[in-house]
Amino acid sequence: MDPIESTSNPRVKTWKKLHSRKGREKTGLFLVEGVHLIEEALKAFIHMKELVIDVDKEIPVEWKVSNVPQVFVTNKVMKEICETETPQGFVAICELPDNKNVPLERGKFLFLDGLQDPGNVGAIIRTADAAGINGVVLGEGTVDPFNGKVIRATQGSIFHLPVQRMDLKEAVQICKEKNIPVFGTSLQGSTYNAIQPQDNFALIVGNEGSGVEDTLLEMTDQNLYIPIHGKAESLNVSIATGILLYHLRG
């Protein structure tokens, strides 16, 4: 079959709509760009509806995609669909996973309150995966985890970890009922390393500028902060989250 050559082809237009959250939610689909991330999605049994391939590239032989319809496009069209500057030539059109519930029974959890930078949220999901966290709850105002930049920054961890949207007050309430200690982050809190590692916990980190909402901070068991020893005004939120998660899990 001839490759799609026109950027105004209706299928190309449909794929491009998946760059926005609205487009993803309307269709239940999202885009996965590049060799490594497509491999991670395949390993995690993410359902692929179509594989869009630059006509000048060859599919890696080890990809088990014989039952996934393949669509060939020119390099110009590929650039139009991709959000990265130098596309690798492969884009999978995938179904959004069913809302995987974060198992707030026992375990280690991370709650994100209004985090807006896709690079931060992606790096945080990757770090939570590395730290063996059991699930990430996204409160209101937190960027969509199926945003292309978030997916790339997770380096595939978005496919491994349960990630769920939920009202954070409700999530904290569930933790209280299940006796899971909840730690907020606040400059008015205690020094984080006064706390011993915990088998079960939920850690809340907040917006890049304004931090965790006061109403949430009032509901926690304890609020923590990382001391600043030098002249920096603050830590980047993804680095702060890494320090806290690795300390709390021990």
Add this chain to the structure above:
Amino acid sequence: MDPIESTSNPRVKTWKKLHSRKGREKTGLFLVEGVHLIEEALKAFIHMKELVIDVDKEIPVEWKVSNVPQVFVTNKVMKEICETETPQGFVAICELPDNKNVPLERGKFLFLDGLQDPGNVGAIIRTADAAGINGVVLGEGTVDPFNGKVIRATQGSIFHLPVQRMDLKEAVQICKEKNIPVFGTSLQGSTYNAIQPQDNFALIVGNEGSGVEDTLLEMTDQNLYIPIHGKAESLNVSIATGILLYHLRG
């Protein structure tokens, strides 16, 4: 005086050359973009040769820059000089600080071996500042810290901390002579949290893909690694550095 309107004005061309390391090294100058970073540079007594101002903006009254020559430019010229997408309208042309020696006598130090991503290096310098580290040594292959992206990611910490280029083998050798324990990072190392916090140490972190060079790892007192508990393949190097620095300083 009329603002500079042409992007081919020779002064504009000279300023643009400061986007490259070659241009900075040849002239001994670098650019500082934006209100917050210029304030940090002023506080740190960085010498400003000129302040370039968008003709439609007003200098914040609290800036003590009465003795700094001011040059007005149009918005179009400002966009040409700036590396950020939405310039704030202020760029300072600054003199590169004299090579501030990192005081490898006693204290806490961070050595960067071949780190190439400006965002990572900037975030790492900011984190080292927050952790109260006494200086950062940049080995061969590490990106220039006066690169605009690095400066922005440091959020001003580049002006607070001694940052010096040096052969890392030489730096490790000095630490040995001064009895400063040196820790490398390697997957073949010991779990980092088996190590107690230290008053004096040097930590070496390495290139995003290949890590710390083997010849350096052989010279250290001990090599450390951060365990991966989940399915992520690795941690981002700036997050790993944050976890290690805060653990080692205690």
